[in-house]
Amino acid sequence: MSEVYVIGAGMTRFGPQPEAGVHDLAFDAAWAALEEAGVEPGKVDIAFAGHAYQGPCFGQKVLMRGGLTGMPILNVENACASGASAVLGIVQAIRSGAAEIGIAIGAEKLSTPAGGFLPTVADDLDSSMGRVMPAAFAMQARLHMDRYGTTREQMAMVAVKNRRNALRNPRCHMQKEVTIEEVLAAPMIADPLTRLSCCPVSDGAAALVIASARAARKYNPRPVRIAASVLVSGLRTPHGIVDDKSEMSIRASRKAYEAAGLGPDDVDVCEMHDPFTIAEIIHYEDLGFCAPGEGGRFVEDGRSAIGGAVAVSPSGGLLAKGHPLGATGVAQIAELYWQLRGVAGGYQVPGARVGLAHTVGGGVSQLESGACGVHILVA
Amino acid sequence: MAESVASDAATQQRPIRPGLFVEAGETRERPRLLGSRCRKSGQLFWPAERMNPVTHESGTMEPAEIEGGGHIVSYTVVQRGLPGYPSPYAIAAIQLDAGPSLIAQLEDWQGAALRTGMAVRLVIGTIKTERDGTRVTGPKFQPVVDA
Numbered sequence: 200m201s202e203v204y205v206i207g208a209g210m211t212r213f214g215p216q217p218e219a220g221v222h223d224l225a226f227d228a229a230w231a232a233l234e235e236a237g238v239e240p241g242k243v244d245i246a247f248a249g250h251a252y253q254g255p256c257f258g259q260k261v262l263m264r265g266g267l268t269g270m271p272i273l274n275v276e277n278a279c280a281s282g283a284s285a286v287l288g289i290v291q292a293i294r295s296g297a298a299e300i301g302i303a304i305g306a307e308k309l310s311t312p313a314g315g316f317l318p319t320v321a322d323d324l325d326s327s328m329g330r331v332m333p334a335a336f337a338m339q340a341r342l343h344m345d346r347y348g349t350t351r352e353q354m355a356m357v358a359v360k361n362r363r364n365a366l367r368n369p370r371c372h373m374q375k376e377v378t379i380e381e382v383l384a385a386p387m388i389a390d391p392l393t394r395l396s397c398c399p400v401s402d403g404a405a406a407l408v409i410a411s412a413r414a415a416r417k418y419n420p421r422p423v424r425i426a427a428s429v430l431v432s433g434l435r436t437p438h439g440i441v442d443d444k445s446e447m448s449i450r451a452s453r454k455a456y457e458a459a460g461l462g463p464d465d466v467d468v469c470e471m472h473d474p475f476t477i478a479e480i481i482h483y484e485d486l487g488f489c490a491p492g493e494g495g496r497f498v499e500d501g502r503s504a505i506g507g508a509v510a511v512s513p514s515g516g517l518l519a520k521g522h523p524l525g526a527t528g529v530a531q532i533a534e535l536y537w538q539l540r541g542v543a544g545g546y547q548v549p550g551a552r553v554g555l556a557h558t559v560g561g562g563v564s565q566l567e568s569g570a571c572g573v574h575i576l577v578a
Numbered sequence: 579m580a581e582s583v584a585s586d587a588a589t590q591q592r593p594i595r596p597g598l599f600v601e602a603g604e605t606r607e608r609p610r611l612l613g614s615r616c617r618k619s620g621q622l623f624w625p626a627e628r629m630n631p632v633t634h635e636s637g638t639m640e641p642a643e644i645e646g647g648g649h650i651v652s653y654t655v656v657q658r659g660l661p662g663y664p665s666p667y668a669i670a671a672i673q674l675d676a677g678p679s680l681i682a683q684l685e686d687w688q689g690a691a692l693r694t695g696m697a698v699r700l701v702i703g704t705i706k707t708e709r710d711g712t713r714v715t716g717p718k719f720q721p722v723v724d725a
Contacts, residue, residue, distance in 0.1 A: 324625065325681045327594055328705060328716065329656065329663050337654035338671055345694055389654045435631060437679040441652050441671040564681070 203293050204415035204422035205576065206408050207236025208533035213403035213521035214372035215310040221253050221402070225261040225306035228404040228526075232302065232533075233265075236408035237418050240265055243408075244298035246272045247288035249281030249305040250525030261304060279472065280560030281305060282405070282528025283430060283572025289409045290428040299414040305529030306404035325439060325564040333397055335440045335562055336475035337389035342443035344391070346492070349480060351391050353495035355382035357476040358395050358518055360504055365515030367545030372401045372521030382476075396476040401521030405530035423539045426459035427575040433567035440562050447571040448472075448485035448559060455555070455573040456487075463487030466509050466575075467551040468538045470531035472559045473516040479503075483511070486557060486573075510548040513538070524560075531556035532574055539578035552578045594705055594716035598625055600643065601702050608646060609702045611717060613678060615642035624678040646700020648674040648719070653684070653692050662706040662714075672698060672719050683718045690721040697722040 209231025211224050225248070233240060246267070248258025258272040277284040282305030289301035325335075343349045359379055365371035377395055385393035415422040431451045436442070456462050463486060471486070473479035480494035488509050489497040497503055503511035514520050514534040517527060535554030537543045554576045561569020593599070602609045613624035618638045621630070629636035653670035656663070668684040670692075684692070685703045698719035705716045 324595065328681055329659055329667060329669050329683050330681045331656060331659060334654050334656050334669050337656075338652035338669075341652045341654060341694065387657045389656045391654075437673070438651055438671040439681065441681070 201294055201296075202412045203290050203425045203428070204410050204412065204419070205425060205532065205536045206410045206415050206419040206422045207232045207234070207238065208405070208407050208536045209235060210370060210405040210530055210533050211403050212370045213401045213523060213526070213530070216308070216402040217310055219402070221306055221308035221404070222257075222260045222264065224308065224402065225304050225404040225406070226264040228306070229261060229302060229304050229406040230265055232406040232408045238300055238408055240267050242300050243267055243302050244270055245289065245292050245301040246270065247285035247301070247303050248272065248274050249277070249285035249303070249529060250274070250307055251276055251278050251281050252307065252309070253525070257306075258304060261306070277570040278561030279474070279522070279524050280430070280528055280558045280570040280572045281525040282530065283556070283558045283574065284528070284570065286407060286409070286529060286532055286574060287428050287430045287572065290425055293409060293411050300408065300410045302406060302408050303529055304404070304406045305526040307523035307525045308402045309400045309523060310402045323562070323564050325562065330562070331389070332562060333389040333392050333475065336477055337392045338441040339443060339481060340391050340477035342441070343477060343481060346443050347495065349495040351383060352379055353499050354391065354396060354476040354480060355379040356498045357473065357479045358382045360498065361473065361512050361516045361518040364505065364513050364546055365519035368515050368520060371515040371519055372399050373515065373519040392475055392477070398474045398517040398522040401523045403521060403523035403526045403530070405526045405533050407529055407532055407536070421540055423536050424577045425574060426461065426577045427455035427573065429455040429458065429574070430570055430572045432570050433561075433563065435565055436567050439565050440568055442567070444481060444491065445485045445559060445567070445571070447567045448482055448557065451571040451573040452486045452557065455575050459575040459577070461553060461575060465553045466555045468510045468513060468535060468548040468554045470514060470534050470554070470556045471511050471516060472557050473512055473518050474522055476518065479511065479516070482557060486555065505546065505548055510551070513543070513546045513548055528556070528558040528572055531558065532576065535576045539576055589713070590711065591713040591715050594714050595625075599702060599717050609700055610646055611644040611678070611700065613642050613644050614639040622677045624680060644674065644676050644678060646674070646717070648672045648698055650692065650694055650696045650698055651679070652694055662708060664704070664706070668692060670698070670719065680717065685718040685720045687721060690723065692721070
C-alpha cells in the first residue's frame with residue numbers, strides 16, 4: 200500500500216472564544232497547516248471537514264475564505280470521532296490514488312452550551328431518559344470500581360496528570376493545576392465523577408495537510424508517516440456505552456497495531472480519548488498499555504506521565520486541553536505530528552518516535568458507541 | 579398507551595415516545611414495555627425493531643408485551659442534570675429478566691442503598707417536566723425492597 204504522510208499541522212487555542220466565528224477558527228487552523236506545509240492552496244486535491252453541530256457545507260464555508268474552492272470537499276459527522284473520520288477520509292483518498300495532497304479540518308464551537316452538557320439529541324432514547332454523558336461514564340466507573348477495585352483517588356490522578364501537562368501547552372482550555380483532594384472535593388456531577396473529572400465544553404479547530412510519499416518529499420524534509428488509519432463503528436450491545444471496557448477501542452487498536460506492524464509496547468506517546476477520568480483508565484487497558492483491571496495502578500505508578508512507559512495526553516488531553524468535538528481527533532494527530540518532530544515545546548516527550556491517537560464518538564442507545572478511530576504515526 | 583389522559587394544563591402529560599409501554603389497568607396488574615418478538619428465534623427487543631437485527635431476517639417481527647422485572651447492572655446519581663430533569667436523579671443500566679436491557683431512571687431510590695445486582699421492577703413515572711408543566715412519562719424502575 201502506498202505510504203501517506205502528515206506534512207503540516209495547524210491549531211487554534213482551545214477554550215471559550217465567543218468573539219470568534221467557527222468558520223474563522225477553522226480557517227485559521229487550515230491556513231496555518233498549509234503555511235507550515237508550504238503547500239500552495241491550488242495544490243490541495245481534496246478536503247474533509249469533521250464537525251458535529253456546525254451546519255451544512257461547513258468545509259466549503261471555511262475554505263472559501265482562502266479561495267480553496269472547486270475541489271471535492273466532504274463534510275463528515277461522527278460525533279467526537281468526526282475529526283478522526285475526516286483524517287481517515289483523506290488517507291483513503293490518497294492511498295486510492297485519487298489525490299496527492301489533502302487537508303483534514305476539524306472544528307467545533309460549543310461555548311453556548313446547555314449548562315455544560317452537549318446539546319441534547321432528542322432522537323436518542325438513552326439521552327431522552329436522562330443519560331447525559333457524565334452519567335454514562337459514571338456507570339462505567341461503577342463497573343470498573345466494583346470489578347477491579349479501582350479507586351476514586353486513582354481516577355482523580357488522571358485529572359491531576361493531564362492538568363499538569365496542560366500547564367506547558369499554551370493552547371489549553373484549562374491552565375490551572377489541581378490536586379487529588381481538589382478533584383475529589385469538586386461539586387459532584389454524577390457519582391463518582393466530580394466537575395474536575397469531566398472535560399470542559401470548548402471551542403477550537405485543528406487541521407492537517409496530508410500527502411502521498413511523492414508529494415511529501417517535495418514539500419517537507421521530515422514528514423511523519425501515518426502507519427495506520429483505522430475507524431470502526433459500534434456493535435449492538437445490551438447496555439450500550441455502559442461497560443467496564445471499550446470493546447470497540449480494543450478492536451480498532453488491534454487492527455491499527457497490525458496495520459502498522461507495531462504493538463502497544465512500541466508506543467511512546469498517546470493522545471487518548473479522555474472526556475472523563477475513568478475513560479483514560481479503561482482505555483489504558485483497551486489499547487494494551489496494561490492488563491485489564493490494572494489501569495488504576497498504571498496512572499498511580501506514573502507510567503502514563505511524561506517520562507513514564509507511554510506518555511498519555513501530554514497535550515493535556517480532552518480533560519485539560521478541552522474538547523471541541525469535531526476538532527479533537529484532528530488536534531490529537533496534530534499533537535503527535537509535533538511530538539514526533541520534536542517540536543512540542545514544554546510538553547515534548549523526549550525521543551518520541553511512535554505516536555497513537557485514539558477517539559471514541561457518539562453515545563447511541565444500544566450501540567457500544569458511534570465510532571472509534573485509531574491512528575498510529577511514526578517519525 | 580397511557581390509559582389516563584389528563585385535560586388540566588397543569589397536569590398534562592405525554593409519553594416520552596409513543597408505543598414504548600403500556601400502563602397497568604383492568605387487564606394488566608403491572609405496566610409492561612411494548613417491544614417486538616422474533617417469531618422465529620423468540621428473541622425480544624425493546625424498543626420494537628422493524629426486522630431482526632441479529633439474524634438479519636425481515637418479516638418475523640410481531641408486537642410483544644415485555645415483563646418489567648430485572649436487576650441493576652450499573653447506576654449513578656446525577657446531581658445536576660439538564661433542565662427539566664428531576665435532579666438529583668438516579669439512572670441505571672437495567673437487565674430485564676425477559677432479555678432486553680435498557681437505560682432508565684430509578685423511582686423511590688432515595689434511601690434504598692443502591693447497588694449493582696439489585697432487583698428492580700418497571701413503573702411508569704415522570705422522566706422530565708417541560709417548561710409548560712407537561713410531564714413526560716416513561717419507563718422507570720423501582721428497587722424491590724422485600725424480595
